[in-house]
Amino acid sequence: MDISWNPWHGCHKLSAGCQNCYVYRTDAKYGKNSNEVKQTGDYNLPIKKARNGDYKIKAGAIVYTCFTSDFFVEDADLWRGDVWRMIRTRSDLTFFIITKRIDRFYVSLPPDWGTGYDNVVICCTAENQSMADFRLPIYKKLPIAHKMIICSPLLESINLMPYLDHTIEKVTVGGESGSNARICDYEWVLDIHDQCVKKRVTFWFQQTGARFRKANKIYSIERKLQHSQAKKANINFDGTK
Numbered sequence: 001m002d003i004s005w006n007p008w009h010g011c012h013k014l015s016a017g018c019q020n021c022y023v024y025r026t027d028a029k030y031g032k033n034s035n036e037v038k039q040t041g042d043y044n045l046p047i048k049k050a051r052n053g054d055y056k057i058k059a060g061a062i063v064y065t066c067f068t069s070d071f072f073v074e075d076a077d078l079w080r081g082d083v084w085r086m087i088r089t090r091s092d093l094t095f096f097i098i099t100k101r102i103d104r105f106y107v108s109l110p111p112d113w114g115t116g117y118d119n120v121v122i123c124c125t126a127e128n129q130s131m132a133d134f135r136l137p138i139y140k141k142l143p144i145a146h147k148m149i150i151c152s153p154l155l156e157s158i159n160l161m162p163y164l165d166h167t168i169e170k171v172t173v174g175g176e177s178g179s180n181a182r183i184c185d186y187e188w189v190l191d192i193h194d195q196c197v198k199k200r201v202t203f204w205f206q207q208t209g210a211r212f213r214k215a216n217k218i219y220s221i222e223r224k225l226q227h228s229q230a231k232k233a234n235i236n237f238d239g240t241k
């Protein structure tokens with residue numbers, strides 16, 4: 001079962017990929033200030049128990065963590081230690097974290113982290129070449145048990161070759177959604193696919209985004225079709241062939 005857990009909400013725009021941030025777009029509809037980072041009522045969700053004493057989140061769930069903020073955002077530095085403790089307590093769950101602040105990985109890291117908790121996947125995003133060249137050399141050296149690279153929203157062609165090795169479990173690529181979405185070009189997607197095939201790293205084309213260019217033609221793609229259109233391209237690679 002998949003669960004969303006947002007211990008805090010709000011974030012600060014940081015790089016090109018943040019321009020049309022989903023959190024900002026959604027909050028704007030309700031007049032909320034996304035730039036203010038606040039704990040949510042779900043702060044303790046993984047350790048909350050039902051009346052019968054069982055955890056509310058059942059063992060085996062995948063917990064998508066901090067998807068309305070950035071796990072490593074500065075404002076949460078004093079809370080993150082608590083959250084790491086909850087994550088350690090629930091070693092029966094898998095916590096999936098995506099960040100644009102991998103350079104802040106060591107801030108509030110628990111003392112028993114070692115080579116990484118086995119129940120934590122930390123994904124580093126790289127939307128363009130400059131962010132790939134800044135974040136991925138840092139990411140490569142970090143003690144993390146499960147690593148994935150996310151190129152989304154993909155804004156240009158990216159050379160990932162120096163960063164792809166057996167420690168990267170998957171590369172995910174996707175375009176941008178929303179009414180102001182920037183173009184995602186299929187050639188960029190294919191190029192990353194080819195790099196993954198060369199390096200035998202699993203590749204997943206997650207979604208096309210709202211404005212997708214293929215053979216110099218730009219297509220507007222409805223939100224509900226963006227995943228299925230990507231699947232139709234049939235270019236996912238399991239890293240083994």
Ligand code: SF4
Pocket residue numbers: 011012013014015017018021022023024068069070100
């Ligand atoms: S880091 Fe993520 S959540 Fe924060 S502003 Fe950028 S896109 Fe939004």
